[in-house]
Amino acid sequence: MAEGIISDLVAKSLVSLGKPAFKEVVSWWGARDDLKKLENTMTFIQARVCDAERRQEGENSELIKLWLRKLKQVLYRADDLFDHVLTLDRQNMRVERSTLAKVSILFSKSGPFFNNRKLAHEIKSIRKELDAIKSDMDGLNLSANLVAGLPLPMERLISNRQTASFVKVEDVIGRENDKNIIIGMLFDPKFDDGKRITVIPIVGFGGLGKTTLAQLIFNDEIIRKHFHLTEWVCVPEVGDQNTIMRRVYQSFTGDKDSDRLLVGQIKSGIQKSIKDKKYLLVLDDIWDESRDSWLDLLNLLGCGASGSRVIVTTRSANVAKVVGTTEAHNLGLLTTEESWNLFKQFSFNLKQEESNPILTIFAKEIVDSCGNVPLAIRVVGGLLYSVNSEKEWQRIRNARLSKTKLKEDNNIMQVLKLSYDYLSPPLKQCFAYCSLFPKDYSYYKNHLVRFWMAQGYFDPSSSEIGEQYYMELLGRNLFHNPEFSEEGNIIFCEMHDLVHDLAQDIAGEEMKLLVEPSNLITTDGVMHVSVEVEWLENAGWEAPVSLLAARKLRSLRLFSFDWINNTSIIKASSLEMMVLKFQCLRVLNLMGMKIFVVPNTVGKLRHLRYLNLAWNDRIRSIPDDVTRLENLQTRTSVVASYWISCQEVLANWPT
Structure with a gap:
């Protein structure tokens, strides 16, 4: 799992440790000291986990990843414990106040006397595991109290992400119409409307060619003649408006040594450079959504002549709303024909397409798997340009191209991952x-x-x-x-x-979409699973042993594309076995499984929040035991076709 998530899990654990329900738990069986030690250990780890997450691809990366994986598993275990305690607390609050009821529940296996003893033992066990993790941390040289910032891979990417204004026109395919629309907006006086400056956002996800489109416009000869000044600034930083101003200053003045200048000098230098001049400024790769920061820069840019324009490229529609004075231009995918022409330009040697029709067949299937995204096509085309072997082309064709390429060359992944990192x-x-x-x-x-x-x-x-x-x-x-x-x-x-x-790729081993669940080789760290269930004639689907071994699952989503057969898709015994095995489930989605019976064991899923029984037309009733589901967040989490027969059960549901 990527940067920031594990530190968030630690923070949530510390919040849970401070809740009043735990004060009751620690009063039993001497757990107070263990709980205090657990809190101290988590606080110590929290101060360093941010640095560990940032360094997953740096020095000692494999050791750090292993350490984080162990920590995450213990944190999930602790979360189950905290959730159990809070559930018991709610149950105890509803206990009848009679002395007989108190005594009966006190010494039952579901009562506080029994559970607090068991939970106190679990607290001690988790505390010991975290102590071991804390000990392992000493050899990783992690920094404490690190201020959250960009992950190291992100910093490296930003340093390599500096864009320039130049682009080879012949390398661009399929953006002529987009170019003409933007140029029309640059020339159209209606966009001035008394304003000194018009800001035109170009929006689209990474790899669509926002920067390329801006480069095409910027280098057009008509544009150069129309504006007194045309400048290009790449501004990928977030929340650092002073740096953006310095880059704008450097672009307009040519002074590359602006670090010695004060902010006031930077501002006056920008205003002096553009005063009463009609200019075009391209701000490429804007991320900052702060309106106050943008207005500060906009006020500086407003001293240019009427008709001045700013083009902003961004992945965020929110940024476009903040910075734009016009409606954003949303950049779309290429057409199939444009994708093919672009691919040919980057992948085929001279007359290679004509001389080898087999490669052409492979190529068209490869292009189709690129999803009409220009960056994907260019990168894959560049890979294949030096490959003459039909076997190699076939290998790439047979693979899931996008993921194969992402593993061979992180360019696409890094570009797309920028949106995720923020x-x-x-x-x-x-x-x-x-x-x-x-x-x-x-x-x-x-x-x-x-x-x-x-x-x-x-x-x-x-x-x-x-x-x-x-x-x-x-x-x-x-x-x-x-x-x-x-x-x-x-x-x-x-x-x-x-x-x-x-x-x-981000989800890694923690979340799995399985078409063939028997292919699940390892269950270590698997927390969420979505399984395509295939209907078998005269025999319901049965969960494989490999899936049943994933005992810590928090999500089980079964789905099927079989809408014709009326018999149950899944064996009742297999469903009951899964419910018994997966006691940590928060989500159980059985929609469309055509089951006849809801297992009584569903009532044992104390962590369950979401239960979907929709499109199971033959369910006639819901077992009374499901009223034990303390944590279901809304009654609409349970959907059954025969709703009337379930009303009595639902009326007794905890609120």
Whole structure:
């Protein structure tokens, strides 16, 4: 899991340790000292885990990754413990106040006397494991109290991400219409409307060619003649407006030694350079969403002549709203024909296409897997340009091209990952969770938000936060193609294949989308699984042993594309076995499995937040034991076709 997530898990653990429910637990069996030691150890680790996350690809990277993996597993175990304690606390609050009831529950296996003894032992065990992790940390030379910032790979990428204004026109295919639209906006006086400056945002996810389009416009001869000044500035930093101002100053004045100047001198230098001049300024790769910072820069740029223009390229629709004075130009994918022409330009040697028709067949399939994304096509084309072997072309064709290429050359991954790196830790988890769904999936907002809420990625008391997270992913172009209701609300979005590959790469071993669950080789660290279940005639699907070994699963999502057969897709005995094995589940999605019976053992899933039984038409009732599901966050988490027969059970559900 990527930067920021484990430090967030540590922070959540410390919050849980401070809750009043734990004061009752530590009063039993001498656990008070263990709890205090546990808190001290976590605090010590928290001060250094941020540095460990930043250094996952630097010196001692393999040791650091191993250390973080061990830490994460213990943190998840601690989270289960904390959740159990809070659940018991809610149960005890509802206990009848009679003396008989108190005595009965006190000495039962579900009562506080028994559970506190068991939980105190678990606290001691977790504390010892964290002590060992703390001891292992000493050899990693981690810095304490590191201020959160860009991960090291991000810093290296930014240093290599400096863009220039030049582009070879013959290398660009499929952007002529976009170019003409933007040039029209540069010349059209209606965009002035009394303003001294017009800001035109170009928006799209990484790899679409925003910078390339801006370069085409910037270097057009008509543009050069129209403006007195044309300058290009690459500004990938976030939250450092002074650096941006210095770069703008350097571009307009040619003074590269601006570090010696005060901010006031920088500002006056910019104003002096552009005063009463009609200029075009390109700000490439803007990330800062702070309106105050932008307004400060805009005030400086406003002293140019009427008709001055600023073009901003960004991946974030939020940035476009903040900086733009016009509607953003959303850059789309290439057409199939444009993708093919671009690929030919970068992959085929002279007349290679004509002389080898077999390569042409392979090539068209390879281009199709690039998803019409220019950067993907260019990088893959560059790889194949020096490959003459049909066997090698076939090997690349047969592989999942995008992921194969990302492993061979991190260029695409790094570019796409920039959008991910700037997400908050909870949003990073939300994005990675999207890897559990297949490509071309429609991510319905209401459903996805409930999945996230069940995992604790945001406070369940406010579903608005989850909707904000969803819109944030859309705004950063990690989702695209939104579908709107008649009222103008977003119903669902899609995810581009390359972005989906990024989500799977980020999720790593923790989240698995399985078409063949028997291919699950190792279960260490697997926390979330989505399984495609195939209907077998006269025999229901049975969970393989490899899947049942993943005892710490927090999500189990079963899905099937068989909508014709009416018999149960999954064996009842196998479903019951999975429920018994996966006691840490927060999400259990059995939608469309055509089951007849809901196992009584579902009532033992004390951590369960989300249960979906939709499209199981033959369910006639829900067992009474499901009323034990203390943590289900909403009753709409349970959906059954025969709703009336379930009303009595639902009426007894804990609120």
